[in-house]
Amino acid sequence: MKIIELKDIYFEYDREEGPVLRDFSLEEEAGEAVILRGGNGSGKTTLLRILNGLSFPQKGSYAFKGEKIDRDHLADNGRAKRFHKSVGYLFQNPDTMLFNSSVYDEIAFGPRQMGLRDEEADRRVEDLLSLFELRDIRDRVPYHLSGGQKKLVALASVVALDPEVLTLDEPFADLEKKRAAWLLDFLKELKASGRTLMIASHRDDLAGELNGREIEMRSL
């Protein structure tokens, strides 16, 4: 089943600067991994923002599970929430994602809103603290963590929503070697569980490791 369909996307931030994406089309099956590669300014982050309904292309269309995603569609609060629950986004800079007073609360932010029973929400957080090996820092303020720890806390807080699609912007940046190896294994597990991945990364080996498809993006 096609989960993501982008057709002839044209996007520009500023008319004077010209387009970031032009005639860009992409189809992604559920459970597939797509790796976006390319230099700075090639449109990787812009594409991830479009996929998350944060930016809307001036031309072309984006459909998620057959539903057209545009400003009108996401104007409905309920539809927007369901969509954001289905598509998780890890920002390139994890600092922008962390605003709670402890790592525990940061991860619990999503599950607590989803209408889960308290014990169910707590179980999710405890599971993720163990999975991401964050137990030692559960009570620390996210703002004061190292870059790598912030990245993992931000990713855990996205995974806590249990999204079907994960869009990750440079997930390996700031991670030390051991943590990067763990993250790669985790992404393999996610893919094996049927989740769809869209990853912007500079790593050469990622497409091979995740048995995914690589898309080379270029500045226009």
Add this chain to the structure above:
Amino acid sequence: MQPMLPEWMKTSEEYVPPGDGGAFYYRTLRSLGGIMSRLRVESGREGRCSLPAWLKLLVLILYILLMSLARDRLCIMGLAAAGLMVLAMMPAKDIWSVLRPALLAGGLAAVLFAPAVIMDPGRLSNSLMVVVKVIMSVTAVGIFNRRTQWNHVTAALRRFRVPGVVIFLIDITFRFIVLLGNLMTEMLTALQLRSVGRNRKKYDSVGGIMGTVFLRGSEMNREMYEAMQCRGFTDDYKGL
């Protein structure tokens, strides 16, 4: 150790989001962040035959002073005509970007005066004059901002013997307000993406974002000051 996904991640779930208000609240804050991030002081462009920045600054201060002190209607209209003439010589897209905040400020002034005018219609004329003064003063600042490079403004302030530390504070405030506005907008976007249900602690979330922006601002300030010290800064700021 190989990561093992927890059970709840291995099963698919049907999610129906519980209803929740607060969209207006987040939208308002995002607009505020957007305004902050648009306060780009580098946007001023000078033509080849542009007046020196210090002279423009002097004219601006005089214009606002005259506009504020003027009581005669003819004098106010004359000043407004002069301001509009300068505005009319600017490119069309700059005219709108100058006029928009001026009209907003004028609108706000009109709203503030409305109760007084309703109570006593005889005050209408005076109130309109004040609204015109507000519009034209903001327009003058807008024209100056559009027509003067920021580094030339700091040089002009220096010429007027404004202490270096004051110029430094103004300069840093304007530079960082854009960055902090961007940070706030991004954080609210991230919050919105994860707000997939009913957030019972909206104020806590927004408070957390404000606190983080404040901390980041303070950290950026310290880092920049240290970087400047490493490059020989001796508290004597001459502007850029």
